Amino acid sequence: xxxxxxxxxxxxxxxxxxxxxxxxxxxxxxxxxxxxxxxxxxxxxxxxxxxxxxxxxxxxxxxxxxxxxxxxxxxxxxxxxxxxxxxxxxxxxxxxxxxxxxxxxxxxxxxxxxxxxxxxxxxxxxxxxxxxxxxxxxxxxxxxxxxxxxxxxxxxxxxxxxxxxxxxxxxxxxxxxxxxxxxxxxxxxxxxxxxxxxxxxxxxxxxxxxxxxxxxxxxxxxxxxxxxxxxxxxxxxxxxxxxxxxxxxxxxxxxxxxxxxxxxxxxxxxxxxxxxxxxxxxxxxxxxxxxxxxxxxxxxxxxxxxxxxxxxxxxxxxxxxxxxxxxxxxxxxxxxxxxxxxxxxxxxxxxxxxxxxxxxxxxxxxxxxxxxxxxxxxxxxxxxxxxxxxxxxxxxxxxxxxxxxxxxxxxxxxxxxxxxxxxxxxxxxxxxxxxxxxxxxxxxxxxxxxxxxxxxxxxxxxxxxxxxxxxxxxxxxxxxxxxxxxx
Amino acid sequence: xxxxxxxxxxxxxxxxxxxxxxxxxxxxxxxxxxxxxxxxxxxxxxxxxxxxxxxxxxxxxxxxxxxxxxxxxxxxxxxxx
Numbered sequence: 404x405x406x407x408x409x410x411x412x413x414x415x416x417x418x419x420x421x422x423x424x425x426x427x428x429x430x431x432x433x434x435x436x437x438x439x440x441x442x443x444x445x446x447x448x449x450x451x452x453x454x455x456x457x458x459x460x461x462x463x464x465x466x467x468x469x470x471x472x473x474x475x476x477x478x479x480x481x482x483x484x485x486x487x488x489x490x491x492x493x494x495x496x497x498x499x500x501x502x503x504x505x506x507x508x509x510x511x512x513x514x515x516x517x518x519x520x521x522x523x524x525x526x527x528x529x530x531x532x533x534x535x536x537x538x539x540x541x542x543x544x545x546x547x548x549x550x551x552x553x554x555x556x557x558x559x560x561x562x563x564x565x566x567x568x569x570x571x572x573x574x575x576x577x578x579x580x581x582x583x584x585x586x587x588x589x590x591x592x593x594x595x596x597x598x599x600x601x602x603x604x605x606x607x608x609x610x611x612x613x614x615x616x617x618x619x620x621x622x623x624x625x626x627x628x629x630x631x632x633x634x635x636x637x638x639x640x641x642x643x644x645x646x647x648x649x650x651x652x653x654x655x656x657x658x659x660x661x662x663x664x665x666x667x668x669x670x671x672x673x674x675x676x677x678x679x680x681x682x683x684x685x686x687x688x689x690x691x692x693x694x695x696x697x698x699x700x701x702x703x704x705x706x707x708x709x710x711x712x713x714x715x716x717x718x719x720x721x722x723x724x725x726x727x728x729x730x731x732x733x734x735x736x737x738x739x740x741x742x743x744x745x746x747x748x749x750x751x752x753x754x755x756x757x758x759x760x761x762x763x764x765x766x767x768x769x770x771x772x773x774x775x776x777x778x779x780x781x782x783x784x785x786x787x788x789x790x791x792x793x794x795x796x797x798x799x800x801x802x803x804x805x806x807x808x809x810x811x812x813x814x815x816x817x818x819x820x821x822x823x824x825x826x827x828x829x830x831x832x833x834x835x836x837x838x839x840x841x842x843x844x845x846x847x848x849x850x851x852x853x854x855x856x857x858x859x860x861x862x863x864x865x866x867x868x869x870x871x872x873x874x875x876x877x878x879x880x881x882x883x884x885x886x887x888x889x890x
Numbered sequence: 891x892x893x894x895x896x897x898x899x900x901x902x903x904x905x906x907x908x909x910x911x912x913x914x915x916x917x918x919x920x921x922x923x924x925x926x927x928x929x930x931x932x933x934x935x936x937x938x939x940x941x942x943x944x945x946x947x948x949x950x951x952x953x954x955x956x957x958x959x960x961x962x963x964x965x966x967x968x969x970x971x
Contacts, residue, residue: 449930455923503960510956517949525946526931527938535946538953545960576967624927 406484407846413485418786420478425782426775427471429593432547433601433636434464435515435539440635441628442533456628460605461519461536468515472508493553498575500549507546514539544594551590552581558789559585559657584657588650595639595646596781600774602636605629606763607771613764622762629767630701630708636774637694637710641718644687644725664788666733671787679787681740683780688726688741690773692748695719697766700756833883834890836876844868847890858884 408416438457445454483490494501518536525532560583609629616622654662664670668678695718698710726745730738755765841850844865853861858881866872872880883890935943 445930449932451930452927454930455926503963506956507960510953513949514953517946521942521946524939524942527933527935528943528946529932531943531946531950535950538950538957541957542953545957545964548964573970578967578970582968618924620924620927621921 408481408485417478417481417485418783420474420481421786422779422782424471424474424478425778427467427474428547429597429600429778430604431464431468431471431601432540432543432597433599433604434460434467435536435543435601436598437601437605437632437635438464439533439537439540441631442536444631446529446533452624453628453631456605456609456624456631457536458519458522460608461515461522463608465515465519468512472512475508495575496556496577496580497553499573500552500576500581504546504549507542507549511539511542511546514542543597547593547597548590551593552583552586555585555589556580556583558589558661558785559583559653585650585653588646588653592643592646592650595642596778598639599636599643600778602632602634602639603770603774605632606636606767607774610764610767610769610771613762613767626763627707629763630706633694633697633763633767633770634708634710636770637698640690640694644722648729658789660790661788665784672784674787679780680784683777683784684737685740685744686773686777686780688744689748689751690770690777691722692745692750693752693766693770693773696749696752697756697763700753701763704761833879834888836880837883837890840870840872840876840880841865843870850884856885 407413411419438461441453441457441460445451445457479490514535518532518539521532521535556577560580606629609625609632613622613625613629616625651662651665654665664672665680668681672678672680695715699712699715701709702712702715722745723742726738726741729741751769752766755769756763759765837850838847841847855861862870862872862877862881862884866877
């Protein structure tokens with residue numbers, strides 16, 4: 404069976420729904436962390452505004468969590484329909500991981516719902532309410548810890564060691580495949596990236612509301628709330644380039660093709676003439692410039708959640724050295740581009756602050772948009788750089804289940820009880836042979852649209868790819884295709 | 891803090907918000923929650939509806955137990971194949 408997705412095609416259908424899922428799911432994780440921090444700050448200071456902001460963010464969180472979950476179901480449906488063998492292979496190796504993941508969905512959905520809808524009912528038990536919200540972060544962590552096992556397995560499957568753990572262990576739990584070489588760095592990078600993305604998105608929302616707020620009290624509410632979100636995001640964001648550097652090292656050693664595609668701009672990483680990974684790095688450098696300038700400009704003002712100027716300068720020097728080192732490791736063009744966009748971001752930040760009379764609304768909105776862009780570009784580049792799964796899993800064309808485990812998957816049936824089925828008459832004639840053999844891997848339209856006439860070479864190539872034909876069948880097929888007769 | 895004190899504080903906050911709106915001369919309509927900005931409305935635990943508190947306690951207990959269970963699974967899964 405071969406299903407195809409209309410218009411978009413299978414690859415882009417999966418790609419677009421997966422990217423959309425990344426956009427909402429990562430934001431949900433970041434929002435959960437921000438809500439807890441804002442609630443704790445509010446409780447310590449006994450000021451309601453941060454708690455109010457947390458409540459507004461949590462309402463959006465409830466919505467996007469539901470959208471993300473439904474979207475995840477769509478992703479599973481698409482994968483199981485369009486790439487059934489791939490999905491079946493993942494089930495053989497990670498069945499129990501996926502079951503635990505599903506249970507975590509249930510825990511999270513209920514916890515978020517209770518946390519939001521009991522907000523005003525628990526003012527006498529505020530600590531309990533904050534604790535309930537704080538539970539979301541470890542639950543989310545566990546959830547993407549598990550999904551990262553599968554995600555990183557697709558990038559670095561562990562060179563077949565996975566099959567070894569399947570042979571000896573629990574069917575549906577592949578330890579070697581789960582804790583594969585890139586698992587740790589992916590998890591670390593994603594944790595920090597989600598915190599940064601959630602915080603920047605909350606700041607972006609404050610920026611939007613600031614554009615519409617006219618009363619000083621409301622302006623102050625969104626300004627301070629936005630700065631708190633911005634600061635949380637910035638702290639997480641700072642660690643990302645360093646985590647990313649070590650992540651790239653793991654790819655260099657364990658997923659060299661993906662590493663080459665990213666670093667040299669090869670394969671699907673470049674689409675429409677644009678190197679999307681390079682563009683992501685440009686956005687990151689611009690964000691660094693924007694953040695540092697914003698905190699430098701606010702450090703002298705008597706405002707909450709600012710960063711001392713000396714710390715801002717120290718961070719700036721540290722990252723200048725980091726990018727200098729990256730220039731030495733990669734290319735000097737990388738260093739100069741990042742520096743140029745970092746400085747450009749800094750100037751833009753100064754301009755926006757001046758233009759809005761010191762208000763951070765422009766900067767908040769811009770950082771929210773850039774953060775969203777980097778998450779999208781990072782997600783796309785990661786998946787686009789990965790060589791096709793089919794090329795690396797030798798058992799892709801036949802779902803791998805260790806033989807000694809197969810009896811457990813079988814239903815006990817007495818062979819005598821199985822009704823006799825008359826075998827289908829085997830097709831004969833060259834036209835039938837073409838239909839049967841070619842459509843095993845691709846559509847017949849592909850054969851019909853083939854522009855050249857060298858059918859003998861093509862048929863030999865197909866045999867090299869794994870097509871099983873007798874010498875006689877091969878001759879018949881080639882002659883029929885050469886004659887141009889219908890099939 | 892009982893309910894009466896809380897209501898009084900809320901109405902004071904609303905009056906203050908209305909005054910600020912006049913001073914600012916802005917035609918913007920004050921959102922309902924603006925008055926809540928000035929108070930952190932902690933109250934006596936006994937003022938919370940019991941069913942809500944019980945529900946959240948039960949759920950929190952279940953969620954923690956589930957977290958421990960999943961964590962144990964992960965630890966065992968990391969040790970044994």
